[in-house]
Amino acid sequence: MENFTYCTPTRYIFGTGAENSAGAEATATGITKALIVYGGGSAVRSGVLGRVRGSLSDAGIESVELGGIEPNPLDGPVRTGIDMCRNNGIDGIIAVGGGSVIDTAKAIALGVPYPGDFWDFYAGKATPAVALPVGVVLTIPAAGSEGSGNSVITLSEGKIKISLRTDFVLRPKFALLNPELTFTLPPYQTASGIADMMAHIMERYFTPTPDVEITDRVSEGILKAIIAEAPKVMANPNDYQARANIMWSGTLAHNGICGTGRKEDWASHAIEHEISAMYNVTHGAGLAVIFPAWMTFMAGREPGKIAQFARRVFDVTTTDTTAAAMEGIQCLKSFFGSIGLPVTFAELCLDNPDIPEMVRRLHINKGEVIGGYLPLRAEDTAEIYRLAL
C-alpha cells in the first residue's frame, strides 16, 4: 500500500425527495444566487428542474439557468456559463443532471474566478486552486462526478477530450441523490451508466501496487453488488431498491475510496475517450467495448490481477492463471451483453474505426506512454483497439 491523502467532504443526501433539499443545502453552503445547469428536456418534463427551482426560491436564492448541455460536453457552454455567472453575480452552481452536466458545472465554477481562459486548467497550463461551490442533483448514475473532484470536457476545436483531476477543489459541496429520478432513464443509458461505474472501479483495481487487500476487497464488493442489481433495473426500471443500490454504487465507484493507497490505471478511459470524441459514442458503451479488449491484452502479459478479478468477482474456479483470466473476461463480456451493451466495435456499428488516427490522437493528447497497470505505447494501444474489433 502506498502513502495517500484522502478526503471526501461532499455531503450526500440520499433517498426519495432528496432534490427538495437543494435550497437548504445551497443556503448552508453560503450560496445566495445560483446558476442552474441542466441538459435536455427530460429535466423539465420530469419536473425535477421545477422542484429544484422552487426549493432554491423558497430558500430565498435567486437563480438563472443554462440548459442544453449535451453528452461529451463541449467548451462552448462552459464559456457561456462563465459569462452568465460573471454578469449576474452568481456565487454557486447547481448541476441538475448526469456527468456531462456536472462536469460542465465544475468547469464553469473553476473558470469564474480565473482571469484567463478556463481551458488552461484542462491543458495543464494552470493548477486549480479556487472555484465557486457546486451542488448536484443527480439524475443519471454513471460518471460518479457527484462525488469526485474530476471534470471531463471536450474542446470543440480538434475534439480534444481531457479529464481534469483534482483532489478537493472540484468536489461538490453537496449531492442530492433520489433514485426515483432514474426510473425514466432509457435502458441503453442505464446500461451504459453501469459499465461506466464498473470501469471506474476497475481502473483503480488493476494496479501494479501490491498488498492492497482492503481496497481490492472493497472494489470487488461494489462490483459484485452492481452485477447483482443490474439485471433488476434492466428488468424493472421502476424497482426503487435496485435503482438505489445502483445509484449509491456509482458514487462509491468514483469518490476515490477504491483508489486509496495504490497506483491507478486509467488506460481504458483514455483509449475510450478517443472513440467517443471521434464518433460521439456513449462513453459507457465505449468502455464496455474497450475494457474487455484491454483485459485480453493484459491477460497475455500480466494475468495475475485479471485472474484475481475473475475468481473473486465472477467466482471463476479455474486454477490456471491465464485461463482463469480469460474466463473472467468472457464473464464480463457476457454480463455487458446481458444488459444490452456492445462489446466490440462492430456492435457499436463501427465496422471500420480509424485505429491509426485514434492511436495518433490518443498519444498526442495523453502522452507517449499511458496506463498504470502496465505502461502502454502506440503499438500496444493499437493492438487493444484491434482486439475490440
Place this chain on the structure above:
Amino acid sequence: MENFTYCTPTRYIFGTGAENSAGAEATATGITKALIVYGGGSAVRSGVLGRVRGSLSDAGIESVELGGIEPNPLDGPVRTGIDMCRNNGIDGIIAVGGGSVIDTAKAIALGVPYPGDFWDFYAGKATPAVALPVGVVLTIPAAGSEGSGNSVITLSEGKIKISLRTDFVLRPKFALLNPELTFTLPPYQTASGIADMMAHIMERYFTPTPDVEITDRVSEGILKAIIAEAPKVMANPNDYQARANIMWSGTLAHNGICGTGRKEDWASHAIEHEISAMYNVTHGAGLAVIFPAWMTFMAGREPGKIAQFARRVFDVTTTDTTAAAMEGIQCLKSFFGSIGLPVTFAELCLDNPDIPEMVRRLHINKGEVIGGYLPLRAEDTAEIYRLAL
C-alpha cells in the same frame, strides 16, 4: 435501502511519517494553540509524542499536554482537559493515541465551549452543536474514532459507559495514520483491536433493512480483508503492509460507510459495555466474547443474515439456513481464537460474571429495549450473557 445523509469530511493522511504533518494540518485547520492529549508512556517512549510536539512547534503552534488517559476513559480527565483549554486559550485538540485518547479529546472539545457540564451531552440532556477542532495521530487501530463522529466516555460515579453519536460535530478534522506506529502494539491489544473493528462492521451488517446489497458487499469485503491480514500482523508485528491494511480497515469499519441506508444494531456493543465497565475488560476482547453469543441467539430466531454472513465472509457452503448460520459462528469463534482472543467469559477469566447486575445496568443505561436487528429485552440480553459463559 432507507433514506440517509452521509458526510465524512475528515482528511486522512496515511503512510510513513504521517505524524509529521501534524503542524501543517493543524495550521490548515486554523489551530493556533493546541492541547495534546495522550495515554501512557508508550507515546513518549516511541518518540511519536516528541515528533508531534516538534511538528506543531515548527508550525508556530504552542501546545500544552494532558497525558495518562486510560482505556475505558473516565470523565475526570475530560474535566481536567476542559479546564486546561479554558485557562490556556486553547483553540484545538490533538489526540495522540487510540480510541480512549481520541474519545477523551472529543469530549474535551465539546465541553470547552459549553457553559454546563460536558456529561449533559452523554446523558442526552444537551445536543452537540459546536466543538473545538480535533486532529488525530492514531497509534491503535481499533475504535475507529479517528473517522467517526462518536465518543465513548465512562462516568466514574456509577460506572456508566455511554456512547455519544454525532453525524458531524465530533468528526476529526484530520487523522494522521502511520502504520509503523502500530508495530509495537502487544499481540493482545492488536487482536482486540481487530475484534473491535470487525464488530463495528457487524453492528451495521446485521440489520433488519432489506435491499442493501451495496452496503452488505462493502461490509463483507472489509471483513474478508481483515480476516486475511490479521494472521500476518499476529505472526509478524513489523509487517508494514499487513499493518497498513488493518489500520485502514479499522477506519473504514467505523466511518459510517458500512451503515449507509440501513438501520444498525449495536446491541452487542451495549451488552459488552457493561462487561468492560464492571470488570475493566478490554473492549475488543469483550466483543469477541459477546458477538458470537449474540449471533447464536439470533441464529435461533432470525438466521437469514447470519447465514449470509457465514456464506459470504467465511465461504460456508451448507444449504440449510440455520446450520449455515451456526457454522459461520463457529468460524468466527475459531478466527478469534486463532489470534489469541477469548470467546467465552471463562476465557476472559470471569467464571461467574454477575449477569443479573449487568442486565439491570444495561437496561437502566440503554433503555428497556435495545438492538436494531431484533429488539432485545432483559430476558433476551440475560440469555445472551449466558450463551457467552
